[in-house]
Amino acid sequence: MLISWNMLNDIISIPASLEEVAERLTLTGCEVESIEYPCRQLKDVRIALIEKLEKHPEKDLLFVAAVNDGIGTAVVVTAAPNLSAGDRVPYGRPGAVLADGSVLGTRSFGSVESQGMLLSAEELGVPEAADEFGILRLSPDAPVGEDAKKWLGLDDAVLDLSITPNRGDLLSLLGVAREVYALFPGTEWKNDPAQTPAPAEPKEWPSEFRGITLEDDGCRKYCLGLATGLVPGVSPLRVRIALSFLGMRPISNMVDATNLAMLTLGQPTHAFDAGRLAAPEITVRPAVQGETIRTLDGKSHSLQDTDLLITSGGNPIGIAGVMGGENSEILPETRSVYIESASFDAIRVSRTSRRLGINSEAAFRYARTVDSALAEIALNYIANLLKEWGSAQSAYVIRSASSERKDQVTVSITGKMLQKILLTGDLDEASQILQRLGLKEIAAEEGKRTFNVPSWRPDITIEEDLLEEVGRIRGYNETMEPRLPQVLYGRGDIGSVTRLKGDIRRTLLSRGYVELVNYSFLSPSFVKLLRLPENDRRARPLELANPLSGEQSVMRTILLPGLLRSAEQTSLAGWKSPVMVFELGRVFLPLEEGGHEEIERIAGLVYGGRDPRLPYGPQEADDLFSLKGDILALAGSRHVSLQFVQGEEPFGHGGQTAGIEKDGRKVGYLLRLKPSIERDLDCAPLYAFELDLEPFEKDVLPSFRESSQFPPVYRDISLFVPSESPMEDVVRHMREEAGELLRNVRLFDIYVGKGVPEGHRSLAFSLAYQRDDKTLTDSEVDGVHACVRKKLEALGYILR
Amino acid sequence: MTSILGELEIIEKNFAERLSGAASSDELQQVKVAFLGKKGSLTSFLKKLGSLPTEERPAAGEAINSLRDAMEQRLASKKTQIEEAESAEEERKNRLDVTLPPRSRMWGGIHPVAQLTQDVVEILAGLGFSVALGPEIEDDFHNFEALNIPASHPARDMQDTFYFPDGKLLRTHTSPVQVRSMLRFGAPIRIVCPGKVYRRDSDPTHSPMFHQLEGLLVEKDISVADMKGCLEALMEALFGRSLKARYRASYFPFTEPSLELDIECVECSGKNPSCRICKGTGWLEVAGLGMVHPTVLRYGGIDPQVYNGFAWGVGLDRLAMLKYKLTDLRVLFEGNVPYLLSGRAL
């Protein structure tokens, strides 16, 4: 919301500077985002009288003017075709500065030396205020010799206020003036626009007008003004300048008058060409489903029965509070207009404007509630302007219809609540603050005051609202010292999920991984990249109804694509070292029975990098087993044990994919990516893992076991194991056979090659036997060990 | 006798010469053999002892033995000396260049927002707040209705929302967790809810996904001053020093009164009129806060006549940017490995 400092000072006298006002507004909830001086650089421009104007002696297209700027007479050359002797114009002598900062000087045009320049609206910094091509001509009452910057209001400052949605009343000069009045005791009203008197005109119906009918309670009040004998033209220059400062393009006297009324009072109005209405009557009714209207901007809209329409003779002439219809738009030849000033339901206007995508100034204000008391006042205001400007022969309010219930809102504030929330018991101070805001105290009891709320503050309905008003105007900074809540609490619980994430984060960071946070949305193309088959629920991500782009249109069902993208992008950007990344985040999976579930996951990805050379040799490079170590480390940090089984994933390498299980339930995968995906991404090798967090969530204490006092006895076994038989099976068989005595089995060698039968590998284990109650004798150990060997042989393993 | 002593002196002199010339264990062994071995000079000399007159023998024997003891002692000390030198030489040969890189992996890269979230949660746990989490896909009731933002309320314009075809939405703030937690735990309650939130915002300075942390305290007789105390304690702990705070009145549908907290610019403390971080204002907007609206308490099943409290929301990404002096928000979500590793000490 743009506010003109000059206009504000026209209606109130403020005992404070612009900066003080801005600071106070910001602290009390109406943030001043900027203060602009649109013509800040303009300097030393005076109003001058053209005493004489002649053609340039040599140059056809130029004129030579003798001007008097109150200081003296000067000769100046101009190309403007719109001047004549006797005109008053802005003139800058050599040394004067234009709005764009350029400094005027003396310049020769043929034999004539031009001192400075006569100026156009553009050179003054207000191009939109021009009403004709050429130099800006001022009215005959412009005082010669006066500073043009001041006289035209070009010295104005414009405040850009950020208005919160609850304060529709601040979307006007009047509202801001009321606010400043409350903020600065000592402020006086000079010229309250809310007190605009009605013009002295007939109050009865014009004979031809049949009346206003309200058929929908979305319109509580509908006022109509009539202006006849319109004189087409522009509004006064100062108004045009002010409008352009406030972001509104000056259009015509009629339109400018309605815009000025809206900016000043906050009441949107709309002018219909009286001659173009289908019938001399107005009816406000709900739209018929499917009914259409073409609005001022030339667009057609199909309406619903919740939309509110202004009609005449049955034809729609406007969408209430949103935009007028093209069929009744005022035209250059329009000579009489009906001006609508009404009160429409905020929610109805808001719904319609949102659905139709029309963000008009009117709809914006109605959606934030317009004070219904303003309806007639705005018409008076416009009528007065039109008459003052000589833009209409006659202008007055002709009629209003209203179904308004005038329920006066009454709210009380108690000393108890003031004390509790704001730590002050001063009800008198609170009452003074509220009264300056326009509330009227109607009852004062012990510890309690009751107020009537003014019509422009529909946001105040409960005691907390009054507390907020008192609080914000007293200020929250100096009025109370910060303190901690009086009740002592123990330490809070960060919760198992946060603890778990912390443990995982620390573990993976120490193992060299980089933590990523990727967007939760993906491009649907990830399904194809990962070769997910249709029957895989990860291939059916939730789709956003209104995504920002196709790249971010579905919710991720798996963390892997984000990590892959990072590896791919990092490598494309020229990074050659290995990439190790992880992410903790949620995936969103559809459920068979409908709906979805959100699952917390941890995923990691390791890419060897473009340049695999390593100082200590290739055995240093990461592979499936180094990632397995990482997974076991993070499981270890939570005291959870996991099992790895040969597995399958659509995106996993056919021979290098593991399912990760906890207590027999699948909780994730560890794999090398399918070679064809590695080729798609031009990154190989790529290893990845992904796990649900839920199995790690419970905080588990480690369980310790006292070690035996008697030394263990070691025996080795080496055997040929078929390639497809898991090592863990061998270990399991050993343990089953040896029972309690076998305390530990350690693999110390894997060998494939010479001497090992085809399709086999040689595995060598060191077995530790131990008892808690005595030292094992060699013969005891040999006995058990022989059984183990025999068992393995019986199972078909070839012992060496 | 005199001649014997003279000969011994010669042997001793020879020995001393040879010994000082020995530079290795082998050479030392040779010296030992040459003098004390079976055919060594001293041993040979001892054999001559029998040819001496009987009365001279004891004295000569004593002289020889004492010389042998002395020689053995000197050999032993020389041996230690040589071995130490040889070992030192061996160690020098096995010298490693300690500036080579480690064989194991380096420390990884923290994500500033993840790290900051953890820090904030720990700080608030110290003030008695427990973590509560909620879904990222929410329904209209929890995200809007129960927070006093009915349909068509202009406040909905403040938060452009991502929707799903079934009407569900991506939460636009962490505030829905307030309502869920009140319904679940009742009052009194102190919780914080960190998490991802989403807004349909394509502005280059905004990301459609970012991180918020919601705090909620509902007890008895809670004032604005209590809220100020908690927020300032958080900021002080987070930035490691006391920062000036400024409160501005504001508006949020779910709090009444509503405020915004600005802290002193962490970069310039308001001393640099062209400061890039605070744009010369000296203040940084860090939190929206307020006393919980009675309507929200009622939606949460809590009697506003008995309990009251406050809630706040902070942007974790923004705090991370301020704390770690980051300039670009969106780069944090682009999986930029070199960037994330750049914060690591090497």
Ligand SMILES: [Zn+2]
């Ligand atoms: Zn700064």
